Amino acid sequence: MGTQLSQDALNRALIERQMLRERADIGAFATIERLFGIQAQEPKSPYVGLWTRLQNFQPQELEDLLISRYVVRVLLMRGTIHLVSAQDALSLRPHTQLRLDRELQSGPFAKHLRGLDLDAVAEAGRKILDDAPQSTAEAGKQLKELWPDREHTVLGNALRNKLALVQIPPRGLWHKSGRAVCTTLESWLDQEQHPMSLETLVLRYLRAFGPASVMDAQQWSGLTRLGEVFEQLRPQLVTFRNDAGKELFDLQDAPRPDPETPLPVRLLPEFDNILLAHADRRRVIADDRLGVVIGGKPTVLVDGRVVATWSVTKDKKITVDYLDKLPKSRQKAVAEECDRLQDWMNP
Template structure:
């Protein structure tokens, strides 16, 4: 009788850090990293810079920004109907897999506010508007009111967001630049049609997820993707996976040859942006974040930037700069008092982060007192 191996929380932590390129920075280019990670969540436009800085050996923000501007990468609503940075190739391949869930969100959350609107006609009109110029969703909604004058612009704009594969266009998302969140369709922006869905596309997505986040459960994959009924997908690809269990008995799946480092493998200090993949890629997030830390990190629909110590969330951080960019302060708010060596490691890596975000500025690392009481939180 074969016994299913049990993986401890620390073993799962080290496996996750390794897959997420956080156990050691990878000597990869940005495109390889972003595709390996199946996208980076970037509700905040500049998040991909910090995420890649912490994962790649020689990440150059200006080079990535130029590639983004040249349309090698895009920001588009995918997993869980949230904005992700993906390569152009993945945009065309992945967006069809998330079309049906996005439409379900639209019909369940906006049915009353869109009563009487022909959604197929609305999508057609939105494509025509996008072909003229990229617009904010509010501008799309206002323009669509010429045909549906008794409906709110906000609801009409949200219909555009959820019905069509809308990408946010630069300068939003560029290095040290910004702008209004203007959108056009992926087809118009990339000059190609979306890949037609194939029977094996969802199977491949699950295998890619396991490769970047495993060992993981079916529920983990569903939480990460926002898709349902993935048990049948795991059943189809089960012959290509190895099975484990966590300490609570939950069945986990992984690629047979994927790295699973020893639980005692040293884990370096790392700084993560808001909503980083590693924090939201599982239903059970205790492999990287204790429940107490989770309550202090997720505040009023916002996941704060965090830092990891020994592989686990140990505090939050923020960057303060003056208007001229001549002074920069990294403020560290630990969830517990760090030891001397931990403090030194955080200050060393923090100085590196400051050098990345504010080169040439007078840089300071400042500590705040560790939080004593958890604050009310609500996750998205």
């Protein structure tokens, strides 16, 4: 099957590909594409995610990309908001639609949607949102005029899943964010969706998150039956196994650093993809600590693994809540990185 990779080896490979060993001297747009998107459930988290990975990153750079429509905030992998390049949004969203449709059939609103022609709702909603960007709740109120027996919140949530909706600026800006006002992806970019091949999707996933198993890729994407795609790609990939004997795939030329490679302290924003992109997350976080990620707490990496959470107080100070007892030298390094972020957030 291939050489066994330790958890340390998997950790160093992931840290390297996620640009967390050394801050890179490249732009925000290139980084967003290299990472295959950044989690953006919290509007300001992508800014911290870029700051922790890039040299000299300033919020204005990402604001300009959002305003100029080079990047967008849209519902994608795992039914969550991601910040991606415009072209990735157009080519990724078709792959996520099946999962979003299933969510409408089995999620919390399913019983309220029974008997409803969701395609007709989506088409009516598209006309409303393309004509005048607004919140899904506001659009739902207009849809209620056509479907008076349904709650506007239910109709609005149906649009959230059925349509590729962009949360347009000022939502997502650093200096002045706003409420979630939406229009369709096609209207915002003046282009139609065009799915990338599943082979391309898997290769780009491995470039950003490998080595990884089929289940890892399915966890990240929310897609199923990717095993067939991995088998088609097998001749051009290399394989390994983890400490549990699970087969892992990787690109032949991808970096796999020495497991002993020293790593700096890094502060991660809420829901950073490095913590969510695998079914087996032990390479960066212990199973019994997944609650801090799911709960939306920003995290601290020491030696490549989650050892603490951090938060910003009302007086704009960064505080740390340790999950592990660390040596004073490590605590000093954490404090110094917190000071750097604090200074950057409050120039």
